[in-house]
Amino acid sequence: MKFCLRAGVKLxxxxxxxxLVSSSGRCLQLCIQTEFCLSVNYNNxxxxxxxxxxxxxxxSPLTSDSExxxxxxxxxxxxxxxxxxxxxxxxxxxxxxxxG
Numbered sequence: 780m781k782f783c784l785r786a787g788v789k790l791x792x793x794x795x796x797x798x799l800v801s802s803s804g805r806c807l808q809l810c811i812q813t814e815f816c817l818s819v820n821y822n823n824x825x826x827x828x829x830x831x832x833x834x835x836x837x838x839s840p841l842t843s844d845s846e847x848x849x850x851x852x853x854x855x856x857x858x859x860x861x862x863x864x865x866x867x868x869x870x871x872x873x874x875x876x877x878x879g
């Protein structure tokens with residue numbers, strides 16, 4: 780699964796679950812393992828992971844917040860793309876891949 784990063788913003792009013800995690804990669808892993816999750820807000824300072832039930836599309840504008848990174852599972856045009864790979868319970872994340 781791929782996620783697109785938007786730094787310095789977060790999605791409000793759609794947080795369904797929150798966790799304290801070790802990294803943004805762990806936050807993305809939790810999203811993948813959660814049926815409703817379509818995007819995440821990750822606080823780079825506090826390491827709080829917020830799982831959202833919508834993407835940033837439609838009626839859900841993003842709010843500026845320099846501590847946050849917003850990852851969405853759709854609408855990657857012109858954004859950095861992060862992927863998670865699993866290999867026998869080992870995970871490599873987030874891996875930055877270039878889009879050409």
